[in-house]
Amino acid sequence: MTNETLVALVGFPNIGKTTLFNTLTGKNHKIVNYPGSTVDFGVGSVQKEDTQWTFIDTPGIVSVDAISSDELVTIDALTKTNKLLNTAKTKPDLVIYFITSSQFERHLSLLKQLEGYKIPVMVLLREENGAPAIEIDTLGALIHAPIYSFEEKKFDSTHIYEMMKKALNTPITYDQKDCFDPYKWAQKISEATITQTSTSSDFDFDTILLHPITGMAIFSTIMGAFFWTIFVLAAPFIDGIAALFDQAAIMVQTHVSTPVLADALANGLITGAGSVFVFVPQIFILFFGIGLMESSGYLSRGATILDRPLSFIGLNGRSFVPLLSGCACAIPAMMATRSIPGKKARFLTMFIIPLMTCSAKLPVFGLLLTLLFIDSPSHAAIGLTAIYFGSFALASIIAAIAGRLIRLESNQDTFHIDLPRWKMPNLTQTFMNAFEQSITFLKGAGPIILGLSLFMWGITTYPSPDHSIAQSIGTFLNPLWAPLGFDWRVGIPILLSFSAREVFVSGLMVTFAITSESTADLTHSLIHATLPNGLPLFTTGSTIGLVLFFMVSMQCISTLAIAKKESKSWTFPLLITVFYICLAYVLAFLSNLVF
């Protein structure tokens, strides 16, 4: 008979819980943690002899009094386990608690607070170079828990299993005398067990990186370099992928003999798949960059540097990571807002995340900027930079205004963050994580985009390309696009882009490939496209209007789903949808009118 043992990994943030979790569970775990930090629990099981060990990786906490949603997840994992997992148990059978020798006293205080949950504890003590030396036997006798100590990253999982078994058989004992003040208790224990004080005298890089002048300069450089890499480094890969799919489409059209099938495959399926795959380089670079900043410890420095400016518009330094992730994808960004203390700052951050230039918007902007600056690619790059800055500026204005209007308690709006030690990032690990996240993205977005591309192809081909269903619907809805300067050929892709923004580009490919003679070059077709009255379809005004429309409009079903989940109500997703669509429409209309 198999018995299940539930083990929760608990400790301060950035202490190595996830590293241990990954080592113990190998690949048998469910959650992909996006860069930023663990904001949800992770679960993984391992079968050893007759026991099934189920490990729960929890977000870091500093105290049992949770003030943010990610901390609440940890408390729930310890008190309402049955609500999180498929188990009858209300609490885990065992806690693995993390202590480091450099922050020994702080970590001990939390250990004392955990006693209240009456769960057996095994302590994992990481002995760091230059940190105080600790008398482990004395410590074990004082805290009544088995201790496994190891140096830096060298731990041996066989030993950990032995210690866990020992901890499960250790009766829970309390030191009744000074149970009440965990801080005095921790101080007393550390005085009794530290044999040699800290010898660390490393040069502190933070004196440069958080310096009023050099710190700000380095921050701007890193952010600038990060976004520059996204455009410049990804470009050849994107061109390569696009060319590959073009070749595939041509091959299919020449080799498949049934015309309908060839057309469906080339213009529906392959075009659709291509429009998904072209994102991968940018998504990958975004996740890789954020991963590097996280594993080196720079993300918390960035949050510190941005706390002051962000607090002016009602946000928090901790909004930095969600907003940065929002430049990759709004979904992990919405989840990352859990670490923001205070309802108001969290709400405002979630409110402006859809305005960030996520990777799904990039192909749309790429196409529109090529139309605007057909002769000078360098101007297109400037245009994209302007879009990024414009989005941040607009987001700031909206947050500042919304912050004045909404009434949510803001007394929990505090900012504090631990700066982890500087580390050389593990390149292989970061690379693998970014790869896994890109795959997750492809799996999530791929089927929707593919399905819609085929759908698009269907409604623009039947009953006949000259009088298709899409054309009928689009013409019927003409009053909707006319103020923006467009007809059904742009209107239908806009309509479909409400499921996912990137569909816009493949949608245009389908509508224009059919209505124009030149099927090879989309840009060419678009530039020469005219309205029935002979005027060009893509004017400066209407194209800038489209750029503004895609900057602002809320067009991602997955974002709405996660917004509903994170806000636990329908009001919030409905609010952002209506607000951003109306704003986007008005801006696009004004642009078409003015330019």
Place this chain on the structure above:
Amino acid sequence: MDITKLKTKECATIIGFTLPECEFVKRLMALGFTEGTPIRMLHKLPFGGPLGFEVKGAKVMLRRDDAKTILVSLN
């Protein structure tokens, strides 16, 4: 005096808080800012930005307004 008055690299000992024990003070204590603890000012970000302290072996950044509640005496 309150902790924000310390100069960079100056050391002091925490003697109390300007607020009674509330959720926020509890959080500061959990971060390591307990009475009698020696601390050191490490960083002061410009334009009224957060302050960085060395406390119990950790490096903790606090928003300046939040830090004002901590009272210290110079060693």
